[in-house]
Amino acid sequence: MGRVIYLGRQCKVCYSLHRREYEELRLKKHLKLSEIQEYAWNKYREKLSIGTLSRHFRFHVEELLQAQLEASKLRTSVLREEIHKDIKVARALRENLEILNEQLMRVSEMDSPEQRNEARQIISKINDTIELLLKFSDKIKLEESVSEDEIYERVVYALEPLPNEYVMEFKKRWDEYPKVKGSKNEQ
Numbered sequence: 135m136g137r138v139i140y141l142g143r144q145c146k147v148c149y150s151l152h153r154r155e156y157e158e159l160r161l162k163k164h165l166k167l168s169e170i171q172e173y174a175w176n177k178y179r180e181k182l183s184i185g186t187l188s189r190h191f192r193f194h195v196e197e198l199l200q201a202q203l204e205a206s207k208l209r210t211s212v213l214r215e216e217i218h219k220d221i222k223v224a225r226a227l228r229e230n231l232e233i234l235n236e237q238l239m240r241v242s243e244m245d246s247p248e249q250r251n252e253a254r255q256i257i258s259k260i261n262d263t264i265e266l267l268l269k270f271s272d273k274i275k276l277e278e279s280v281s282e283d284e285i286y287e288r289v290v291y292a293l294e295p296l297p298n299e300y301v302m303e304f305k306k307r308w309d310e311y312p313k314v315k316g317s318k319n320e321q
Contacts, residue, residue, distance in 0.1 A: 145186070145189065145190050145193075145194055146182055146186050146190075147182060147186060147187060147190035147194070148190065148194055150174075150180060150182075152174065152177075152178055152180065156170050156173075156174065156182075156187070156190075157191075157195060159173060160187075160191060160195075161195070164291060166291075166294060167184050167187045167188055167191075167294065167295065168184060170182070170187055171183070171184060171187060188295040191295065192295060227263055227266060230263050231260065231263055231264075234256055234259050234260045234263065235260075237256050286308060289304065289308075290304070290305070
């Protein structure tokens, strides 16, 4: 008799021709698993269960998510370094303006043509410094802050594949947190 080789269960989503599209719907457009299920059926007549989708995103997309998370951490680190450099440059520019302002104050009290010429040169340096500051200000781009509601929505979305009792416990504890935090601060 021939030997039977068990290859394991194949992930329907991994073998779907539309896998990337489903992953994009979930990861970039933040669709719920039920919405992806409905989308797959309506557009491609592909029958995917919530469990199948959940397993796929939990077991087969996690590496991708980890890579994205690492890339995000690296980007944040690079941005932090750039901001620190930019802050040093801004401090140096501010100090330069203060020095120029002191020089201008000393020269503005004098009336000779040489002194007025020196004042013009100082004003020119101030203008150059201000122009550099304006160029520099366009370079700094700070990330948007994320609201508490957005964080809550993201966490609830992430908890979606978990059993309902975990999601309910999370929501309960989320609502309790301001009270707990307040009591800790009072102690």
